[in-house]
Amino acid sequence: MRMTQFARKQRVTIISGIAAFQMIIVILQLWLFTATMETFLAGYQETALPAVLASVICLALNGGLFFYLHGLEK
């Protein structure tokens, strides 16, 4: 379904929902980054790689939502 098929108010609702999901994911990434930095500064080395993978998954989710929106707008 294309974005133009939605009423203008519905479009705002859809994009607000996507923004809310993205915000939750970005907050999760912020927490992950600070936790990784803490453990890195404390001299632990086990967390960096899993943290990178988790962050990349978050970016992929964000990207998925972003391109889904892009697809709706076409």
Added chain:
Amino acid sequence: MPDEDSEVTSVAPDGRPAKDQPAWRRDFPVDWPEDEYRSRREFVAFLMLTSAAFVAGQFWILLIQTWRKAAGQPPVKEIASVNELAVGQSKLFEYPKQGNRCILVRLSDMNFVAYGQKCTHLSCPVLPRPDLGKMHCPCHEGWFDIRNGEPVAGPARRPLPRVGLEVRAGKVFANGYVEGVI
């Protein structure tokens, strides 16, 4: 799907119809739903960039960590002679590089400890208080156990970075990190 407000190109923020709006607003209408959509669209793009920035930061941490691991432990370095310090005294030294200030404390006859001097809260220099059995950060009243560098009071949550020590032939040598990063 029918667009219930497709005929309305401008909806005022107060929601009243166009005929009730002041003349200036009728002359220069703003399409508020479209405006809100555009601003949220930009916000979504900003969140996407923020997300990418966090991934870049995580990769940066991984890179620094890999680089440090590849560099291995720092070299053994003589930092003091045993007779140089009486019990309860301390000495500043730089290890492993110039500018990385560390502090050596003699706790008993053959018991020495050494820590990086930066507080793990906000990098203020910590001072030894062997009389209290603690290291003290005067900036924010942080206290660390002098025996192991663990935080015991104040805002710091991580232990002080500890330098490995070796005593031989009447001399004290630093031989790498025990824990933490200086």
